[in-house]
Amino acid sequence: MKNKPTTARLQGLIACHFCHTLSEFPKVTENTKKGELRCPCCQSIIHSRIPDSLNRTWALLIAAIILYVPANTLPIMTVILWGNGQPDTILSGVIHLFDGGMWPLALLIFIASIFIPILKLIILVGLLLSVQLKSTWKPKDRTILYRITEFIGRWSMVDVFVIAILVALVQFGNTASVSPGLGALSFAAVIILTMFAAHTFDPRLIWDIIDDQIGNEKD
C-alpha cells in the first residue's frame, strides 16, 4: 500500500531530535504524568513539537529587542590613548574604521554587528507572525530563512571577541589601553538571546498549517 506523503505528526509518530527514531505517540495520555516522553532508543526527551515554542520564542525575542537599544547606544569599548578616553559605540566604531580607510574591515563589522542582528530579529519576528496568522505563503522559503538565521547568528559574536582581544593585548597603562563597555555586554546578550530564540522556534509549525489545510480540503 503506497500512501500519500505524510508527516510524523499526522501518522501519530514522534521523531527523536537526536537519533531520529520514530516512536508511536502514546494513545492513552491520561496515564502519562507531566506528559514527558522519552525516546526508547536514546532516552532523550521527545516531543512532536517544541513545547510552547511560540511563547518562548516571543519572550526571548522581546528581551533581545529591548537589550538591542543599550547595545547600540552605550559604548562597547573605550580606547584610552595618552590619557584621553574615546568611547565607541558599535556604529561609531564602524564609522571610524571607514574614515580610517579600512573599509573592508568596516564592511565586515557592519555586516556582523549591525546587519545580521537586525536581519535575524526581523526574520524571527516575521516567522512568528506568519505562524500565528496561519500564513501559507512560501513555506519552503520561510524554512530556508529559518535555517539561514540559525546558521549565521553566532557570527555576530566576532565583535565581542575583537573587544576581548583588544582588552587583553592593549595594556600599556595610561599611554594606551582598552576597556570594555556596557554596550558590549548588552550586545553579547542580544546575540545569545537570539540564538536561543532561533533554537526554540519550531519550523515544523510553518508546515503544520499547510498540512492541516490539505487535510481539511480532503474532508
Added chain:
Amino acid sequence: MLECSNMKLIEHSNQNQQVESLSHLACAHCDLIQSLPKMKLGETARCIRCNNVLYRNQKNSLNRSLAFAITGLILFVISNLFPLLSLKAMGLTQEGTLFATSLSLLQADRPFLGLLIFLTTIVFPLTTLLGTIYVLIQVKMNRINKYTAPLFRFLRSTDVWGMLEIFMLAVLVSVVKLGDLADVIFGVSLYSFCLLILSLSLLSSSLNPHDVWNKLRIVKGCQL
C-alpha cells in the same frame, strides 16, 4: 518518564546494510516522513519538501572523525600553551594567550563577558573534542554504557556554542586594527590555532551523527 512499552517502534523488516539501519525518517524542519534512497558514499539526501539535509553517507566517518578529534585535541593544548599574538609598543611587549582573553575581561570588571568568552573559546571546544574522542572510542570498541547516549546528545546540542572559528576571524580583525598603531607579532600558537580550526571543521564535516546513533541503537536492541 514513560515506559518504553507504551511506545512501540514501527516495525520494519528492512535490514538493508547499505544505509545502515535507518529506512524511514521524518524531516527535522518540516516533519515529512521519507524513505531514504540507496545512497553512494559521499552523497547527501535532502528533504523533498524543504531541502533540509536528511542524511549524509560519509566514507569511514567514525575513523576519520576520531583522527581529526585527536589531532584537534593536541593542537588545542599547543594553542593554549603559547601566546597567539604579541603587541610591541613603546618598548613594551604585551603577550596575549587564548586564556588571557577571557581573564582580561574578568579583570576589567566584566565577569559575564569573561565567562562567555571562556565558555565559547575554551570550555565548549574542549568538551567537544574530549567528549567526541570518548564516545567514538566507546563506539568503536563496542563498550557502550548508559552514559554514552546522554553524552553524545549533550555534545550534539552544545555544538553551536564552541566558537573558535569566529574567534579566529576576530584575531584577524584585531591584527588589521592594531597594525596601524603598534607592531603585531604572530605567536607560536597562532599557527597551531589555524590548524586547530581546520581540524575542527574537518571533524564537524566528517562526523556523521547517524553512524553513532545507529551503533547506539543496535546495542540497545532498537533496530528500525
